[in-house]
Amino acid sequence: MLIFSVFKTLTDQQVTVELKNDLSITGVLKSVDQFLNIRLDNIKVLDEARHPHMMAVKNCFIRGSVVRYVQLPSEHVDTQLLEDATRRESLAAVKR
Amino acid sequence: MSFFGFQENDLEEERQRIRNGGAHENEDVAVYTWGEESYDGLGDALQEGGDDLNDETFGGGGSVGKDFDFAGQTSLLEPELAQQKSLSSEVQPRRDNAPVRPAEQHLPGDRRAPQSLESIWDDRSPFSVLPRENGGSRFAERERREPSTSQFSPFPESPVLHQPNASQGGARTLQEIEAEMRTAALQSRGASQRQQNALRLQQEEEFFQEQAYQRQRLAFQRERDQERELQLQALQRLQQQQVMQLREQPQHQRTPPPRMLPVSQSPRFLDQRQMLLLQQQEEQHQLRLQQELQEQLHMEELERQLRAQQISQLNQGPTHFNHRRQPSGPTIAELQALQQQHLHRRQRSQSPAYQDFNVPPQNSVQLQQRLLAELAQVEYLRDFQGATQAEQEALRAEAMRKIVEAEKMEDKRRKKAAKIAHMSRYNDLMTQSDKDFITRIQVSQLVTPDPYADDFYAQVYGAILRSRMGLQTQDERVLKFGTGGGISLGNTQKAATRRPNAMQRMEQQVERIVSNARRREEEKGLHSLHSLQGALGKTSGRSYKAAPRQLLQVDDNTSTSPTLAHAHPHISKGEATGPSNEGAAKEAAKLSRETLGNTGNVVRKDPLTRRQVLTTLEALYDLVLKVEHLRREQPPPEEEDAFQRWQREYDDLVEQLWEGLKVMVPLETSNPHPFVSLLSPSKGKKLLPRLTRHIGSSRMLTLMTLLVACFTQLDVVKQAPLLDALEETAERAEVERQTQAFLGSVLQSILPIVANLELHVVTALLGLLIERSQDIAEVAKTKPGLALLTLFLSRVEVIKQAWNNGAEPVDVMTAGAALEQWQAVFDQFFVLLTPHLLSLFPSSRITLQAHHPTSAALAIDIIDQPVWQFLAALALQAVPEQHQVLVTSLRDKVLENVLSANKGWVADEDERRTKLANVNLFLHALGLDSSQIAL
Numbered sequence A: 001m002l003i004f005s006v007f008k009t010l011t012d013q014q015v016t017v018e019l020k021n022d023l024s025i026t027g028v029l030k031s032v033d034q035f036l037n038i039r040l041d042n043i044k045v046l047d048e049a050r051h052p053h054m055m056a057v058k059n060c061f062i063r064g065s066v067v068r069y070v071q072l073p074s075e076h077v078d079t080q081l082l083e084d085a086t087r088r089e090s091l092a093a094v095k096r
Numbered sequence B: 001m002s003f004f005g006f007q008e009n010d011l012e013e014e015r016q017r018i019r020n021g022g023a024h025e026n027e028d029v030a031v032y033t034w035g036e037e038s039y040d041g042l043g044d045a046l047q048e049g050g051d052d053l054n055d056e057t058f059g060g061g062g063s064v065g066k067d068f069d070f071a072g073q074t075s076l077l078e079p080e081l082a083q084q085k086s087l088s089s090e091v092q093p094r095r096d097n098a099p100v101r102p103a104e105q106h107l108p109g110d111r112r113a114p115q116s117l118e119s120i121w122d123d124r125s126p127f128s129v130l131p132r133e134n135g136g137s138r139f140a141e142r143e144r145r146e147p148s149t150s151q152f153s154p155f156p157e158s159p160v161l162h163q164p165n166a167s168q169g170g171a172r173t174l175q176e177i178e179a180e181m182r183t184a185a186l187q188s189r190g191a192s193q194r195q196q197n198a199l200r201l202q203q204e205e206e207f208f209q210e211q212a213y214q215r216q217r218l219a220f221q222r223e224r225d226q227e228r229e230l231q232l233q234a235l236q237r238l239q240q241q242q243v244m245q246l247r248e249q250p251q252h253q254r255t256p257p258p259r260m261l262p263v264s265q266s267p268r269f270l271d272q273r274q275m276l277l278l279q280q281q282e283e284q285h286q287l288r289l290q291q292e293l294q295e296q297l298h299m300e301e302l303e304r305q306l307r308a309q310q311i312s313q314l315n316q317g318p319t320h321f322n323h324r325r326q327p328s329g330p331t332i333a334e335l336q337a338l339q340q341q342h343l344h345r346r347q348r349s350q351s352p353a354y355q356d357f358n359v360p361p362q363n364s365v366q367l368q369q370r371l372l373a374e375l376a377q378v379e380y381l382r383d384f385q386g387a388t389q390a391e392q393e394a395l396r397a398e399a400m401r402k403i404v405e406a407e408k409m410e411d412k413r414r415k416k417a418a419k420i421a422h423m424s425r426y427n428d429l430m431t432q433s434d435k436d437f438i439t440r441i442q443v444s445q446l447v448t449p450d451p452y453a454d455d456f457y458a459q460v461y462g463a464i465l466r467s468r469m470g471l472q473t474q475d476e477r478v479l480k481f482g483t484g485g486g487i488s489l490g491n492t493q494k495a496a497t498r499r500p501n502a503m504q505r506m507e508q509q510v511e512r513i514v515s516n517a518r519r520r521e522e523e524k525g526l527h528s529l530h531s532l533q534g535a536l537g538k539t540s541g542r543s544y545k546a547a548p549r550q551l552l553q554v555d556d557n558t559s560t561s562p563t564l565a566h567a568h569p570h571i572s573k574g575e576a577t578g579p580s581n582e583g584a585a586k587e588a589a590k591l592s593r594e595t596l597g598n599t600g601n602v603v604r605k606d607p608l609t610r611r612q613v614l615t616t617l618e619a620l621y622d623l624v625l626k627v628e629h630l631r632r633e634q635p636p637p638e639e640e641d642a643f644q645r646w647q648r649e650y651d652d653l654v655e656q657l658w659e660g661l662k663v664m665v666p667l668e669t670s671n672p673h674p675f676v677s678l679l680s681p682s683k684g685k686k687l688l689p690r691l692t693r694h695i696g697s698s699r700m701l702t703l704m705t706l707l708v709a710c711f712t713q714l715d716v717v718k719q720a721p722l723l724d725a726l727e728e729t730a731e732r733a734e735v736e737r738q739t740q741a742f743l744g745s746v747l748q749s750i751l752p753i754v755a756n757l758e759l760h761v762v763t764a765l766l767g768l769l770i771e772r773s774q775d776i777a778e779v780a781k782t783k784p785g786l787a788l789l790t791l792f793l794s795r796v797e798v799i800k801q802a803w804n805n806g807a808e809p810v811d812v813m814t815a816g817a818a819l820e821q822w823q824a825v826f827d828q829f830f831v832l833l834t835p836h837l838l839s840l841f842p843s844s845r846i847t848l849q850a851h852h853p854t855s856a857a858l859a860i861d862i863i864d865q866p867v868w869q870f871l872a873a874l875a876l877q878a879v880p881e882q883h884q885v886l887v888t889s890l891r892d893k894v895l896e897n898v899l900s901a902n903k904g905w906v907a908d909e910d911e912r913r914t915k916l917a918n919v920n921l922f923l924h925a926l927g928l929d930s931s932q933i934a935l
Helices: A003-008 A079-095 B010-019 B022-026 B054-058 B074-087 B092-097 B117-121 B127-131 B137-147 B174-186 B193-253 B260-264 B267-316 B317-324 B333-349 B352-357 B361-386 B388-427 B432-446 B457-470 B499-526 B560-565 B573-577 B582-597 B610-632 B638-661 B674-679 B682-692 B697-709 B720-724 B730-754 B758-774 B776-780 B783-804 B810-836 B842-848 B853-879 B880-902 B909-928
Strands: A014-019 A024-032 A038-045 A058-064 A068-072 B478-480 B486-488
Touching: A003 A024, A003 A079, A003 B457, A024 A058, A079 B457, A079 B610, B022 B573, B137 B853, B267 B361, B361 B388, B432 B499, B457 B560, B610 B638, B610 B674, B674 B682, B674 B697, B682 B730, B697 B730, B697 B758, B720 B730, B720 B783, B720 B842, B730 B783, B758 B776, B758 B810, B776 B783, B776 B810, B783 B810, B783 B853, B810 B853, B810 B880, B842 B853, B853 B880, B853 B909, B880 B909
Parallel strands: none
Antiparallel strands: A014 A024, A014 A068, A024 A038, A038 A058, B478 B486
């Protein structure tokens, strides 16, 4: 739930999603669900010359399971808070 | 019974008679009028030519076989005919009395002979009755009228039918017919008796033949009636099918979505469909009416256009016609095409799918009406005022443009409707319960008993963001229920005010979900032993959980075996929170030895290992989180019971924190001191500002004293020389980062404490710093040290100013003593520092090194700035003699900066200003300015 929680705060921010098929899509994060399915708007593929078929695509829905990495805008992530959240989660996990 | 004055006719009886073969009496025999006075002689007018090739065509040369006798019934009829002859012998006289010229001779009882036109129509013969009783139309007549349509009887199809004596029987052969025709041709108007006799004989023969034919025909008719009945049934079935098709059309036209069919079989759905069907039919009906109206209007409009065109043609004359026609509106052909298109559209618009999503056509009707009205007005105006040609043109063009526009609009609308229709085929794919199910899953994912635990990041981040933006915190986005469950709504808009009912319902639902989940958890706990059987290495089966968890989770805290605990490769919580378990035996031995030896009042220990530091820090962080969480849930002071309980818990946690910081561990315990060790990682440094909120100021003072006492043990002080290197190395970057963290976190957190220090405390702290550090100059050469010294000096300056302007009334005696003390310590400090004044500047230290890139010039000025600030603070505290020392020592540095600034030995304006500002910072403290320096 932590990552979901983080992504929730990143809506309407520019992110880059790297897929497992080596496609990198940059776009505005519109929504995320608990499976970390991602909806992007106004997208742009990193290597457009290699993926010309993506040039016409303006928005997309990415299944969470095909995502390798998501590059977050560092100015919109509170690292210390993230650390705290991690601590809380591990604490909760120990409690359980 | 006479009905409406009709002659009574016992139909049943008649039918009986007919079935018994007695129909010949009243037979409706066709009337032939050859050889009679009334014969109009049309037969003579027949063209008889062109028969030369008849034989060749019809094979008349050889003997004629019987293979053309399709019915094969003529021979079969022969015995029957003979029988009938004998049977009808008693009827014969009457027949004789009633000659074959019914048009002239009417016997009173002979009903079948028509007297007038009405009586012909008023046909009550059994044959006229027969078909009717089967629900059919008048059969014989229809047959006569449209012979080609009846495919059941071989008779009407025979070519005889086209002859005047057609109904006499199709059973005759071609030969007979030809003979008949030949005889007919031979007969003159005034035929002899012989001929007439022959004719009569022939006719008699024909009569019998016809009787046979009639019987046959009756049988056939019965057969045919059956067939008709079948046909009718088939027709009905067809109609039903059509209706069904009509019903199913909406589904057929759109591709049925995968789950459509099973759902449609449910009775509820059928009901809906029937309703829908009814609606559709009604709509269709209305639509058709509207379309007809529209069509009519359209036609009128087209007509009008045509007329207008014709008029204009007339007006303009034929010479202009061709060239004129091109630019202005459509040609006649175009109009026709338009018309066709319109028709086509109309046809197309019959499809329910289109009709369903057709935007109410009133709009277009209205539009067209408006256009027509405009057109009419234009025409009217033209007629009246005799407008010029050009104006007419313009008006017409305008009208055409409008029409085209309307067409375009309609086209667009149609496309849109089609799109909607295409998309809407998935409508109602999911039932409400399906949707509810999914919503439940989603909501149950969002619902947690503790939203701050599971959605901590988003909640706190949102709170921080809101506080940063100055929003009120009353906009709570965490819903809390009486049971303590909560749902995080994330970033959804505040909807509580708008839809309170919906929110309430949702709350209830969520509450139920939460309580259910809790009960399930409890049940799981009860049956955990059963559920754990065979669970080794398995993950939990709930696929919609975000992260798979192992079913079997062994809590290492409960482990009682110490060997097992130590064998655990990971950092365990127990190790961190309690006294260090690691090497417990060794520790105990050491402790006993030291206490036994009693070498001093301090137990010397090894400094904390990095791992110990990290685990301790994590434990501290957990404590801090707990404290912060507790603070959020602070009960109002009115509830004394709860508040006291809370206060106790809070104090307990703060106490644990204080213990964990190890500030009270004796100074000489280890080098570095455990507290300094805790500050070495950046997260340790960052922890401090979060603690200050909870730790009292007296404790903070203790903490700061410890920090000052152990200042040289700090990593940032020890490794500061690395910063003077200009090469970018990983170590340098790390030191830089740590230094920034220290300045930003640790110094920031002690800043408020320093700002409230008394003069004597500052004096004591400075003395402590000088005493504890072997070389105060070395401390001053580090950024943290310089910052700390600047803090002290500026605090003293603030105190002095407060005393001088009487803002802070003080006892003159104590103040004087404190000042004296301070001056003593300061003098000591100044003396120690003087030889190193120039090397305080990072730029100077860097210049001393052989290699330095010039590109770092501006950066050097910036990193020099704190030094200039420090020197300014120093100058403020210094006495005039010390000023002399300062100026002498720093003269070169000042001159160098001013010179380079004034002579333009700088890269840009920024650098010049920075240099001058730096110098002025120091000079102003001495009461000087850079402009006074004459070069």
